Amino acid sequence: MTGFVAEVSRADGPVRATRVADPRSGEWITGHVRLDAKEVLRDSLGAAGVRTARNATDTDLVLDAWRAWRETATERLRGDFSFALWDPAQRVLFCARDQLGVRPLYWAEFGDRFVCSNELESVLAHPLATRRLHRPAIDSFLKQGFNDDLETTTFADVRRLAPAHRMSFGAQSGVTVPRRYWSFPVPEPLRLKRDEEYIERFREVLGDAVRDRLRENSAAIMLSGGVDSTSIAATARRVAPDVALRAWTHDMAPFAPDDEVSLAAGAASRLDIQQEIIHDKLAPLVHLDSKRFHTPEPLDEPEWQSWTRLLRRIETDSAVLIIGDDGDALFQPPGLLTMLRTLPPLDVFRRVLSFAVSRGRRPHLGLRAAFSLGEKSHPLRPESVSRLSNPVWQSVLEPAQRAYTRVAIDMVWPLLDTRVIEFVYSIPPVPWCQKKELLRRAFRGELTDSIATRPKSPLRGFFDGQVAAWRSRDRASSIVLGDSTCEFVDASRALDTLRRGSTDRVLATWRVLILDQWLKGGSQ
Numbered sequence: 001m002t003g004f005v006a007e008v009s010r011a012d013g014p015v016r017a018t019r020v021a022d023p024r025s026g027e028w029i030t031g032h033v034r035l036d037a038k039e040v041l042r043d044s045l046g047a048a049g050v051r052t053a054r055n056a057t058d059t060d061l062v063l064d065a066w067r068a069w070r071e072t073a074t075e076r077l078r079g080d081f082s083f084a085l086w087d088p089a090q091r092v093l094f095c096a097r098d099q100l101g102v103r104p105l106y107w108a109e110f111g112d113r114f115v116c117s118n119e120l121e122s123v124l125a126h127p128l129a130t131r132r133l134h135r136p137a138i139d140s141f142l143k144q145g146f147n148d149d150l151e152t153t154t155f156a157d158v159r160r161l162a163p164a165h166r167m168s169f170g171a172q173s174g175v176t177v178p179r180r181y182w183s184f185p186v187p188e189p190l191r192l193k194r195d196e197e198y199i200e201r202f203r204e205v206l207g208d209a210v211r212d213r214l215r216e217n218s219a220a221i222m223l224s225g226g227v228d229s230t231s232i233a234a235t236a237r238r239v240a241p242d243v244a245l246r247a248w249t250h251d252m253a254p255f256a257p258d259d260e261v262s263l264a265a266g267a268a269s270r271l272d273i274q275q276e277i278i279h280d281k282l283a284p285l286v287h288l289d290s291k292r293f294h295t296p297e298p299l300d301e302p303e304w305q306s307w308t309r310l311l312r313r314i315e316t317d318s319a320v321l322i323i324g325d326d327g328d329a330l331f332q333p334p335g336l337l338t339m340l341r342t343l344p345p346l347d348v349f350r351r352v353l354s355f356a357v358s359r360g361r362r363p364h365l366g367l368r369a370a371f372s373l374g375e376k377s378h379p380l381r382p383e384s385v386s387r388l389s390n391p392v393w394q395s396v397l398e399p400a401q402r403a404y405t406r407v408a409i410d411m412v413w414p415l416l417d418t419r420v421i422e423f424v425y426s427i428p429p430v431p432w433c434q435k436k437e438l439l440r441r442a443f444r445g446e447l448t449d450s451i452a453t454r455p456k457s458p459l460r461g462f463f464d465g466q467v468a469a470w471r472s473r474d475r476a477s478s479i480v481l482g483d484s485t486c487e488f489v490d491a492s493r494a495l496d497t498l499r500r501g502s503t504d505r506v507l508a509t510w511r512v513l514i515l516d517q518w519l520k521g522g523s524q
Helices: 038-047 058-076 120-124 135-144 195-212 227-239 260-270 304-315 336-342 345-359 367-373 382-388 391-400 418-426 434-442 462-472 491-500 503-523
Strands: 005-009 013-017 028-035 079-087 092-097 106-110 113-117 165-170 218-222 244-250 274-278 320-322 410-412
Touching (some): 028 058, 038 058, 058 079, 058 165, 092 113, 106 120, 113 120, 135 503, 195 227, 195 418, 195 434, 227 260, 227 320, 227 434, 244 304, 260 274, 336 345, 491 503
Parallel strands (some): 218 320, 244 274, 320 410
Antiparallel strands (some): 005 013, 005 113, 028 079, 092 165, 106 113
C-alpha cells in the first residue's frame, strides 16, 4: 500500500480508511510501512507474549507492536513508515512517522473530524478543507527553497507530523500534542582493539541496512564516481547477489570532473553491474511550461522534468531505487572541543597526533563551528545532527514520494538507517570520520584505489550553465506574473533580476516562477 487516508469522528469513531483490519478486536491500521530489523522485532514481540503470523506484513507487525507496547511501540520500530492505527477499546487513532522522515504524514482537524494521510492532496480533498494558504511557509520557500517549519504545510488547514514524532486523536480528548519518540543516538563509545574490527562491524551494519531495502528481484542505484554510492553498490552485490542490480549514472560533463563517468563505469564493471549512462542537456524549469504539471507544494527543483523522465525509464525494470545520500552529513566529524568534552582527553590527543603524523595533515578541529553552535545540539556529533535534521531534508525526501513523481518507484536511503547512524556515532571520530575514512578503508579492494582515495569533487560551473541555458530560451522577456504571486513578491524587481541579475540571484528568483506556476495550477 502506498497512498492511504484515515478519518475519525469524535462521535462515530472511524469514518473511512484504506486499512488492514483485525475482525476479532476491531483494530485496524493503514499506512505506508517498510520495516528494518524485522527478526529483532519479532523476537521482542515473542518475549512480550505477542505471537506474529509467519506471513505477517510489515503493517501487520506494526499492529502487533501496538498490542504489545501501545504508544511506546514506535521506540522499537526501525525503517521508513507513516501510519494511522485505530484502537477501538481506547477509541483513539494513533499516528506516527519514521525517525528520519522518509515517509510523510499530513493531518488536519475539522470540527469533530480528524483526517490524516501520507498524501497532502488526500487531506485537502476533505469537504471541510479549504485551500487557504499559509503565508509563512510560502515566505520560507521564497527565501530558502523549502519550508523551514517541520510542522506546517503551504496550506493553513493542513499540518505535517514532524519526523520521529507520534500523536493521537481521541474520541473524548481530541488531538494530542505531537511528541518526539526518538532523537539522534548518544551511544557509548565503541572501543575495539584493531582497526579491522571497526571495518568488519561497519560492513556488517551497512550490509543489514542495504539487505533490508532489497526485497524485490531487481533494483536500481544512482551511481557516481564517488565513494558513497559505489560502497553501497558493492554492499548490495555482496549481501544480495541474486538481486538484478542496474546502475544509472549522470554524465554531467562539462561540469563534473573528467573522470566521473569513467570511475562509475569502472566500479560497475568491477562489481558486474549493468550500467546506463544518462546524457541530458540542461533544461531548467521546462516542466513549468506544461499546464498539467503540478506538485502538492511548491518544489524548488529546476531540472524536475529530466529527473522524472529518468524515473520513468528506471520504472520499466525496477521498483526500488537506491540513493547514496548523505555520507557527507553522516560522517561529518565533531570538533576538538566536542571530543574533549565527551571522550577521554588523553585518547583524543593521542588519536589527533597519530592521525597528523601518519596522514601528514591535521584532522578536522572545528574550532570556528564550536563557537557558532554554542552549547551544541548533540553531545557527540553536533555538526552531523545539524545537517541530518535540517528541514531541507523535507524538500528532498517528500518529493521522492509518488504523490510528486507519479512514478511507481520506492526510493531508499541506506545511509539514513538508524543502525548505521548509531554505529557511526559510536566510533572514534579520529580517524574514522575524517573525510569518510571508514567508508574508504572498508571497501578497499572491492573498489578501485582511484575511488577509495578520490577527494570530494563538486560540480564546476553547473549553476552558471543552468542560467545560461534558461536565458538562451529567452524566457525572461515573456514572463507575466499572476496577481496571486504579486501578493508575495515585488514583480518588477523579480523580473529585473531574472533579466540582469547574477547567477545566485537568478537561481533564488526562479522560486518566484515556480510559485507563480504552482498558484496558477490550481493551488487555490
